[in-house]
Amino acid sequence: xxxxxxxxxxxxxxxxxxxxxxxxxxxxxxxxxxxxxxxxxxxxxxxxxxxxxxxxxxxxxxxxxxxxxxxxxxxxxxxxxxxxxxxxxxxxxxxxxxxxxxxxxxxxxxxxxxxxxxxxxxxxxxxxxxxxxxxxxxxxxxxxxxxxxxxxxxxxxxxxxxxxxxxxxxxxxxxxxxxxxxxxxxxxxxxxxxxxxxxxxxxxxxxxxxxxxxxxxxxxxxxxxxxxxxxxxxxxxxxxxxxxxxxxxxxxxxxxxxxxxxxxxxxxxxxxxxxxxxxxxxxxxxxxxxxxxxxxxxxxxxxxxxxxxxxxx
Ligand code: CP
Numbered sequence: 284x285x286x287x288x289x290x291x292x293x294x295x296x297x298x299x300x301x302x303x304x305x306x307x308x309x310x311x312x313x314x315x316x317x318x319x320x321x322x323x324x325x326x327x328x329x330x331x332x333x334x335x336x337x338x339x340x341x342x343x344x345x346x347x348x349x350x351x352x353x354x355x356x357x358x359x360x361x362x363x364x365x366x367x368x369x370x371x372x373x374x375x376x377x378x379x380x381x382x383x384x385x386x387x388x389x390x391x392x393x394x395x396x397x398x399x400x401x402x403x404x405x406x407x408x409x410x411x412x413x414x415x416x417x418x419x420x421x422x423x424x425x426x427x428x429x430x431x432x433x434x435x436x437x438x439x440x441x442x443x444x445x446x447x448x449x450x451x452x453x454x455x456x457x458x459x460x461x462x463x464x465x466x467x468x469x470x471x472x473x474x475x476x477x478x479x480x481x482x483x484x485x486x487x488x489x490x491x492x493x494x495x496x497x498x499x500x501x502x503x504x505x506x507x508x509x510x511x512x513x514x515x516x517x518x519x520x521x522x523x524x525x526x527x528x529x530x531x532x533x534x535x536x537x538x539x540x541x542x543x544x545x546x547x548x549x550x551x552x553x554x555x556x557x558x559x560x561x562x563x564x565x566x567x568x569x570x571x572x573x574x575x576x577x578x579x580x581x582x583x584x585x586x587x588x589x590x591x592x593x594x595x596x
Contacts, residue, residue: 285594286414286421287587288407290431290474294590296438303439303582310581313589315345320592322346323387324424327354327394327409332553332580333424333432337391340584344592349387362408380416389420389591396427396464398528404428404464405493420591425466428493433552434470435583438478440576441515444548449479450514453547455506456486457560458533459520467552468521469496476500485509489531493524506537513547515572518561541565548572 286292293299306312322341326334334350341348351357360379361372368375383390394409404427414421423431441450452475454468468484473496475482484492484502491502503509510516518539523529539549539561549561549571557563565571 284418284420285591286423287431287591288410288414288421288423288426289429290434290470290477292431293435296477299435299586299590300439300442303579303586304442306582306585307439307443307579310343310585313344313585316589317341317344317346317592320346320388320596321349321386322389322391322422322588323349323351323383324391325351325353325357325383325393326424327392328425330393330424332577333393336577336580337422337424337432337584337588339581340588343581343585344588346588360409360412362412376412377416380413381418383413384417384419387419388596389422389588390417391422391424392426393424394426396466396528398462398464398522401524401527420595422587422591427464428466428469429473430466430470430552431474432580432583432587433467434474435586436576436579437471437517437550437552438474439579439582440550440572441478441480443575443579444572445514447514449481451512452480452482452515452517453509453513454482454484454517454519455509455539456490456537457518457520457539458535458537459530459556459560460533462522462528462530463520465492465521465524468492468519471517471519472496472500483509483513487532487534487537489523489526490521491525492521506543510543510545510547513545515550516544516547517550519551520560535559538562539565541568541570544570546570550576553577
């Protein structure tokens with residue numbers, strides 16, 4: 284069975300980007316590929332873009348879609364085998380996942396990192412629980428360690444706006460008042476490594492991402508140096524991987540400003556905190572691509588859903 288859990292589940296990225304370009308011109312190009320199929324989206328965490336773009340994509344493919352805020356409305360789930368369930372969780376993943384599959388042909392899961400136990404988060408308990416027990420294809424709508432739909436939309440955006448064959452892309456850490464997971468930067472870096480781009484990652488010391496995603500790429504700790512001659516600057520906060528979940532810096536000098544951005548295009552997955560992560564002028568200016576990224580989320584979801592339908596049914 285094929286699932287869409289990480290960017291490396293894309294069989295041929297160049298083909299997907301080519302098809303994505305065509306879908307931008309003709310959103311109904313794939314026809315009613317999903318007619319007769321039901322998609323069930325389970326949200327263990329909040330969402331705006333992922334929820335609406337995935338519903339839109341499924342509708343364009345002719346699918347029925349059901350959405351449940353599982354985190355607030357579902358039973359609390361147990362994931363460990365052999366547990367005596369006399370605590371909080373009321374239902375085991377071994378029943379819950381195949382029960383959802385009685386009503387759905389494909390299941391979408393959003394379940395963020397809890398940021399307390401690195402091993403548990405990087406084992407992807409919730410996403411992998413559905414992969415192992417549902418018996419139907421699973422779509423990752425941002426898990427503890429990965430956000431492949433966002434990374435695919437980001438790749439489509441860079442492909443759409445690049446002026447050279449090999450653009451210079453910078454991933455720049457930004458301050459934030461809350462500890463955020465590494466899912467977005469992990470998948471962004473993994474995706475950039477699969478594209479013809481020159482990637483630089485810049486952040487304060489202590490924010491190195493997991494080597495399995497960076498492939499050993501050495502970060503540039505000097506943000507000014509990293510940003511020189513950048514074509515695309517992707518700004519994002521994340522908490523520490525090595526000192527897992529910790530906020531090691533809130534240095535406001537890392538916020539993205541118009542003067543730092545220069546002639547580069549600004550990217551962010553959203554939601555974003557104005558004047559903490561990025562200055563108003565950048566978001567409101569003509570160098571910003573955040574709305575184009577959001578638009579490309581629908582195309583990314585169409586590509587992933589079409590792949591799951593074609594390869595599983
Ligand atoms: N970028 C993104 O995934 O947005 P949401 O959290 O609003 O879905």
